[in-house]
Amino acid sequence: MDNQIKVVIRFKSILAFEEESSPNWIIEEEAITYKNTKQDEIFEFDVIMPPATLQEEIFQSIMLPKISFFLQGYNSAVFAYGATSSGKTYTILGPESTIEQILNNKFTIDHSSGILPRSIHQIGYQQIKQQESQQQVTLKATYVEIYNEQIFDLLNQQYKTNNQKLDLKISTIADGPKLVGVREVQVESVNDLMELIAFGSYNRAIGATQLNSRSSRSHVIFTLELLVEWKDKSQRTSKIQFIDLAGSERLAKTVAKGQLLEETKKINQSLHCLGHCIMALSSRKTIKHVPYRDSKLTLLLKECLGGNSNTSFICAVSAALEHEEKTIQTLKFAQRAKLILNKVKINIKLSYEQIEKQMTMLKQELQMMEKILTTNGIKYDKQIFKEQNFQLQLDQNMNLDELKGDYRKSKRRSLQPSSSKSDIKEQFSYRFQQYLDSQNSNPKQNSSPNSKRIVQRQSGGNLRSSLPCSLDGSEAELDENGEHDLNEAQLISALKSINETPRELSQFVSGRTSQVKFHTQESQYYSTTTNQTTNTEQLQDRPKKRESCCQVF
Numbered sequence: 090m091d092n093q094i095k096v097v098i099r100f101k102s103i104l105a106f107e108e109e110s111s112p113n114w115i116i117e118e119e120a121i122t123y124k125n126t127k128q129d130e131i132f133e134f135d136v137i138m139p140p141a142t143l144q145e146e147i148f149q150s151i152m153l154p155k156i157s158f159f160l161q162g163y164n165s166a167v168f169a170y171g172a173t174s175s176g177k178t179y180t181i182l183g184p185e186s187t188i189e190q191i192l193n194n195k196f197t198i199d200h201s202s203g204i205l206p207r208s209i210h211q212i213g214y215q216q217i218k219q220q221e222s223q224q225q226v227t228l229k230a231t232y233v234e235i236y237n238e239q240i241f242d243l244l245n246q247q248y249k250t251n252n253q254k255l256d257l258k259i260s261t262i263a264d265g266p267k268l269v270g271v272r273e274v275q276v277e278s279v280n281d282l283m284e285l286i287a288f289g290s291y292n293r294a295i296g297a298t299q300l301n302s303r304s305s306r307s308h309v310i311f312t313l314e315l316l317v318e319w320k321d322k323s324q325r326t327s328k329i330q331f332i333d334l335a336g337s338e339r340l341a342k343t344v345a346k347g348q349l350l351e352e353t354k355k356i357n358q359s360l361h362c363l364g365h366c367i368m369a370l371s372s373r374k375t376i377k378h379v380p381y382r383d384s385k386l387t388l389l390l391k392e393c394l395g396g397n398s399n400t401s402f403i404c405a406v407s408a409a410l411e412h413e414e415k416t417i418q419t420l421k422f423a424q425r426a427k428l429i430l431n432k433v434k435i436n437i438k439l440s441y442e443q444i445e446k447q448m449t450m451l452k453q454e455l456q457m458m459e460k461i462l463t464t465n466g467i468k469y470d471k472q473i474f475k476e477q478n479f480q481l482q483l484d485q486n487m488n489l490d491e492l493k494g495d496y497r498k499s500k501r502r503s504l505q506p507s508s509s510k511s512d513i514k515e516q517f518s519y520r521f522q523q524y525l526d527s528q529n530s531n532p533k534q535n536s537s538p539n540s541k542r543i544v545q546r547q548s549g550g551n552l553r554s555s556l557p558c559s560l561d562g563s564e565a566e567l568d569e570n571g572e573h574d575l576n577e578a579q580l581i582s583a584l585k586s587i588n589e590t591p592r593e594l595s596q597f598v599s600g601r602t603s604q605v606k607f608h609t610q611e612s613q614y615y616s617t618t619t620n621q622t623t624n625t626e627q628l629q630d631r632p633k634k635r636e637s638c639c640q641v642f
């Protein structure tokens with residue numbers, strides 16, 4: 090499902106030592122206006138949080154939905170972007186005292202706690218365990234820092250003594266980029282998690298003193314990965330990532346020469362590249378190339394930018410007069426980021442048996458579509474069905490390769506030419522609509538006992554108005570129960586009027602057309618048990634506005 094990146098602008102509270110608030114900012118619920126002598130600049134966003142916004146409010150509005158997604162098997166990520174001292178770490182973790190409090194066992198969630206400790210308490214391992222009591226649940230955490238285009242493992246026990254030698258490599262062979270050799274710590278409780286955060290943040294602080302305020306110039310990524318395994322070996326995985334980026338303004342302000350210049354360039358490379366990727370992804374033209382590989386940060390977080398992740402950016406800004414320029418830069422970045430579309434999907438790996446079962450069902454579905462077209466004498470491109478069958482076989486093999494962990498093989502297969510799945514659905518849908526239209530315009534041609542006149546579907550009309558008629562061409566009479574038997578074409582016509590996709594159509598049509606009854610005067614769709622797989626969830630998810638319903642027995 091397409092999912093637009095959500096952008097939240099958070100104004101930092103004006104601190105005592107900063108200059109007074111700039112009079113040039115007008116902060117409203119959905120827009121920020123910068124009053125300029127030439128022309129006002131207006132920036133519009135999903136959520137704008139003024140300086141007085143509480144940490145709790147940010148958590149509620151951004152993190153609660155993400156946590157729910159994460160627990161259901163979807164990937165989520167939240168980036169904190171902004172200039173140095175704009176409040177990124179405060180938003181993610183809380184005030185500086187947080188780490189010390191955790192290390193001294195004195196931490197409790199209070200008004201100043203950031204979204205990370207709050208999320209950890211919310212996720213609460215025990216809770217997950219309860220929810221998933223029928224399955225085996227594993228929760229793992231990693232915590233890494235990217236500095237100077239090197240990736241350091243903040244949870245590595247030898248970090249203190251040897252941190253320069255621990256540059257981690259990224260593997261892109263698996264399904265999504267992965268860090269090779271990163272320490273993944275299995276956690277059992279909220280306390281375990283909090284201790285990991287303290288341990289990693291403490292290591293980071295040591296790195297910072299060794300390497301000149303490194304903390305403002307490095308990116309940190311805290312990742313939680315949830316694995317749910319069922320008895321039949323099917324798996325569901327999901328991750329939630331918290332990314333605290335380096336101060337963004339250093340790109341422009343750093344003045345360095347020689348070796349220092351080279352180092353500065355590398356430090357900036359990730360943010361530069363992040364900007365380029367966002368520029369490419371937000372472009373309204375067709376995306377040709379996104380330079381993910383130009384930096385470790387973008388390569389590692391590729392899935393969060395245009396990929397399989399429900400991603401949000403919290404852009405931290407200040408309304409203080411002295412930070413005007415940085416705030417405008419951040420708002421411009423945020424405007425581009427909000428245009429990015431991600432493609433989010435649930436991460437389920439089926440067992441061998443389930444893959445086989447699903448593929449058999451899809452092949453039957455394909456046969457059904459072909460049969461409907463053939464039996465109704467509708468012309469279609471036979472080659473496309475052949476290609477689709479071939480593609481299904483390929484998909485099945487790819488899934489099996491992935492199941493065996495053979496990602497190279499799976500990738501090679503995915504490079505083979507394939508027919509687009511949407512093509513076949515479109516063709517089916519188009520051809521069938523043509524057929525239905527021809528039936529409507531030539532009712533007399535359809536007077537054979539097996540063909541029934543289809544009432545013209547009225548746009549915006551309810552399902553009843555698109556119901557097929559009885560055999561003799563007169564309006565269908567409903568029996569005393571408000572039910573009327575439908576044949577295959579009638580069912581398709583009725584389902585079409587409620588925007589069913591060809592796949593859903595054929596699922597419903599398959600093997601049960603003679604058993605379908607149409608109900609009136611009902612307010613929702615039903616799907617009762619059948620001896621075949623029924624797409625119950627899709628039915629029940631539909632809007633409940635309509636006056637009529639289809640019941641499948």
Ligand SMILES: Nc1ncnc2c1ncn2[C@@H]1O[C@H](COP(=O)(O)OP(=O)(O)OP(=O)(O)O)[C@@H](O)[C@H]1O
Nearest residue numbers: 101102172173174175176177178179184305335336
């Ligand atoms: N909303 C806020 N309310 C109170 N204090 C805040 C708020 N935002 C930030 N601060 C304080 O401002 C200071 C700088 O914030 P913070 O360290 O979060 O900035 P940062 O953007 O992470 O900077 P850096 O890029 O250097 O990591 C800290 O002392 C922090 O506690």
